[in-house]
Amino acid sequence: MREHAHQVCDAQGRVCYFEGTVQEITDEYQRQRDLHASESRFRAMTELSSDWYWELDAMGRFVRLDIGSRGINPGASEEVLGKSRQQLPQIDLSASQWATYQAILDRRETFYDFEMAIQGDNNRLLWHAISGAPIFDSAGVFVGYRGIGRDVTRRRESEELIRHMAFHDVLTGLANRRLFMDRLQQALNSMARTGSYAVLMFLDLDSFKSLNDRQGHAAGDSLLQQVAQRLTGCVRSVDTVARLGGDEFTILMENVDADDQRAMRHTRTAADKVMQALANDFDLGGEAATLRYACSASLGVVILRNPLASADACMKRADAAMYQAKGNGRGGICIDADARG
Numbered sequence: 095m096r097e098h099a100h101q102v103c104d105a106q107g108r109v110c111y112f113e114g115t116v117q118e119i120t121d122e123y124q125r126q127r128d129l130h131a132s133e134s135r136f137r138a139m140t141e142l143s144s145d146w147y148w149e150l151d152a153m154g155r156f157v158r159l160d161i162g163s164r165g166i167n168p169g170a171s172e173e174v175l176g177k178s179r180q181q182l183p184q185i186d187l188s189a190s191q192w193a194t195y196q197a198i199l200d201r202r203e204t205f206y207d208f209e210m211a212i213q214g215d216n217n218r219l220l221w222h223a224i225s226g227a228p229i230f231d232s233a234g235v236f237v238g239y240r241g242i243g244r245d246v247t248r249r250r251e252s253e254e255l256i257r258h259m260a261f262h263d264v265l266t267g268l269a270n271r272r273l274f275m276d277r278l279q280q281a282l283n284s285m286a287r288t289g290s291y292a293v294l295m296f297l298d299l300d301s302f303k304s305l306n307d308r309q310g311h312a313a314g315d316s317l318l319q320q321v322a323q324r325l326t327g328c329v330r331s332v333d334t335v336a337r338l339g340g341d342e343f344t345i346l347m348e349n350v351d352a353d354d355q356r357a358m359r360h361t362r363t364a365a366d367k368v369m370q371a372l373a374n375d376f377d378l379g380g381e382a383a384t385l386r387y388a389c390s391a392s393l394g395v396v397i398l399r400n401p402l403a404s405a406d407a408c409m410k411r412a413d414a415a416m417y418q419a420k421g422n423g424r425g426g427i428c429i430d431a432d433a434r435g
């Protein structure tokens with residue numbers, strides 16, 4: 095019940111009696127209790143969850159940001175109030191991503207899991223997924239947006255790692271066969287446009303098995319890693335170096351030259367450089383000891399002229415050239431310069 099009362103006085107100001115009203119407010123009281131319970135539920139949710147709640151005004155500026163104790167960067171709330179997302183320098187979106195975001199807001203659409211890169215502390219890239227819905231007042235006028243945000247950095251990093259592992263060799267970090275074959279096919283396609291030849295090299299270490307057998311697998315692994323580094327260091331950054339597996343490496347050089355003679359000269363120089371890169375002894379001893387190892391390798395080289403050739407056929411030729419080099423006594427280069435190839 096709610097009571098209102100006031101005094102009724104006589105002409106001299108003396109209180110004669112009280113009069114007032116009594117109102118039953120059970121419904122209103124219940125509504126307030128419900129509202130309070132609902133607000134408490136919402137608070138508990140944002141407090142316990144790693145998600146956060148945000149609200150923008152009609153101009154897209156933050157008017158509210160509730161970040162629970164488990165949420166990201168709890169101090170961020172004051173920094174962002176009054177600013178739009180576009181005004182926050184830590185959000186790292188391309189121009190076209192910003193345009194997509196703004197178009198969604200302009201159309202007053204509900205959106206789900208719009209992912210944004212955020213520059214975190216120590217230059218760590220974080221990823222936030224935000225979902226939001228427009229808010230309209232009782233007259234149907236648009237007054238802003240509200241929604242939730244979630245840190246999805248772990249998921250993005252796992253996806254990136256899986257993607258990287260699908261296309262790279264775990265031991266050396268080089269491209270794997272799958273990525274290499276893809277690049278080779280792309281190189282053949284672009285040869286059709288540029289008319290410039292490409293060069294494919296196939297390198298196999300000599301007697302690698304006996305290194306493994308005599309010095310152990312760790313020494314073999316160390317050699318493979320160091321060979322990968324040296325090969326990467328002796329080609330241009332646009333060239334692709336791959337480990338196909340075991341002790342087999344391949345190198346793809348694009349846009350070598352469109353002229354036969356010059357292409358042949360460049361190819362010889364590049365092949366010599368690769369062999370030269372492996373000429374100095376490797377230290378396979380790890381931290382405790384020194385183990386000098388002179389590595390020999392056989393190199394098969396193919397000058398690719400025919401953009402219609404298949405990537406598989408090119409690889410077979412390079413493999414055959416490498417075996418030819420092995421057959422010639424190991425430690426040498428065999429160049430397959432078939433003018434039709």
Ligand SMILES: Nc1nc2c(ncn2[C@@H]2O[C@H](COP(=O)(O)OP(=O)(O)OP(=O)(O)O)[C@@H](O)[C@H]2O)c(=O)[nH]1
Pocket residue numbers: 265298299300301302303304306310311312313314315318339340341420
């Ligand atoms: N340490 C190490 N060894 C590997 C790895 N993958 C394959 N191998 C070994 O690499 C060796 C490959 O040897 P082959 O190329 O067949 O033989 P090879 O002794 O080099 O002989 P030639 O090529 O004829 O000179 C095998 O003994 C494999 O067990 C790896 O990731 N790490």
